[in-house]
Amino acid sequence: MDPGRPLDAGRTALVVDSSCDVPPERRPANWRVVPIPVIFGDRAFADGVDIDAAAFYERLARAGRLPTTAQPSPGVLEDVMRRALEDHDSAVVLPLSGRMSGTVERARAAAEAVDPARTLVLESGSVTVALGLIALRLQALLERGCTAGEAAAHVAALSAAHRAVFTLETLEFLLRGGRIGRAQAVAGSLLRVRPILQILDGEVAPHSRVRGAHRVLPAIERFVAENSRDDRPLRVAYGHSRRPEVVPELEALVAGVRPLAVTELVAEVGPTVGTHAGPGAYVVAFVHDPPAPHGGGDPS
Structure with a gap:
């Protein structure tokens, strides 16, 4: 994405993954969520789609083996980005830390496949409510209006600080x-x-x-x-x-x-x-x- 491209909350989707623990009622209308698979034995559940927190912890208490997670598939990432761009001029993608998961690299590949001129993937350096905090502060900037370069610099500063x-x-x-x-x-x-x-x-x-x-x-x-x-x-x-x-x-x-x-x-x-x-x-x-x-x- 061109660093000078104008972004705002009305025209820009903010795409996070399900490690970003902002509850649905707090997510602004321009947010989209990539579900991460949570796997119990031979069953995979899309976080936020097939299973919520209450059901997860109930199942965890009964599980004979601990669950695992997997990266979202390229197809899922591309689908979420395409649907985001159907409703918005641009999309900023903010996955969990690249040092905790390869999701950010898959997101970059998906953005290249979907529309690199309209999609910006940023490194958050965080996870859970800390990632949620960074996403909410980025949302505040989008509501003021900024450029893609300013959004990237803002997230880099938040990630570091x-x-x-x-x-x-x-x-x-x-x-x-x-x-x-x-x-x-x-x-x-x-x-x-x-x-x-x-x-x-x-x-x-x-x-x-x-x-x-x-x-x-x-x-x-x-x-x-x-x-x-x-x-x-x-x-x-x-x-x-x-x-x-x-x-x-x-x-x-x-x-x-x-x-x-x-x-x-x-x-x-x-x-x-x-x-x-x-x-x-x-x-x-x-x-x-x-x-x-x-x-x-x-x-x-």
């Missing part, structure tokens, strides 16, 4: 799913030690370990304080897998250290990411908006 911290009940799902990245170093010696993990450079990486569940929230609070500023609004997203009761606690601790924090998103972690995180996980993702194009302030 955003942070995400999370904890899991167990590393079993990440280990078996092969998505553990640099966090492999904390596996195998947990016992009552709880890992505090982060998304760093587009992959799961260790941050720290605490002994006892009661020390997890203070560790997350420190992470937020150490990785954000108190003089600028902070955009925040909260995610959980079957742990909704923890969200008010997370919001309170973030507000305590960052009174200018704005909650952009609260969501349950869906089947795609839940396959690798398992139940009982929760995450806080946050970013300060980079300077907006045209010399204006932060996009609202």
Whole structure:
């Protein structure tokens, strides 16, 4: 796509995949979602089409073997892009991190096959509600109007600046799913030690370990304080897998250290990411908006 091509929310589809945990009721009308296959045994379910979060976690509790995920097929990617371009002049595609999945490369190939002049594929460097946060901030820019080059620069800045911290009940799902990245170093010696993990450079990486569940929230609070500023609004997203009761606690601790924090998103972690995180996980993702194009302030 030509970097000077004008984009706006009315004429531009924003295509995400189902690892982007923004619930349907929060997705703007110009969004389209590529379903990622979630596989239990010999049955594959298209996330968000054949299975939702409630059905996924119910099935997970009964499963004899842990589920897996697969990349969406080239045909599915091309179909979603073609349908997006039937209703819009352009499409911006924002898959999960290329260091966690090959979906971004498949998306680039699909864009070449469909209409490279009207399709822009960007690297998000993230996943789950952190990816949702980046997508929502990109949507805010599209609603103001921008060029393709400005959209690409905005996402690159968000990808570099955003942070995400999370904890899991167990590393079993990440280990078996092969998505553990640099966090492999904390596996195998947990016992009552709880890992505090982060998304760093587009992959799961260790941050720290605490002994006892009661020390997890203070560790997350420190992470937020150490990785954000108190003089600028902070955009925040909260995610959980079957742990909704923890969200008010997370919001309170973030507000305590960052009174200018704005909650952009609260969501349950869906089947795609839940396959690798398992139940009982929760995450806080946050970013300060980079300077907006045209010399204006932060996009609202």
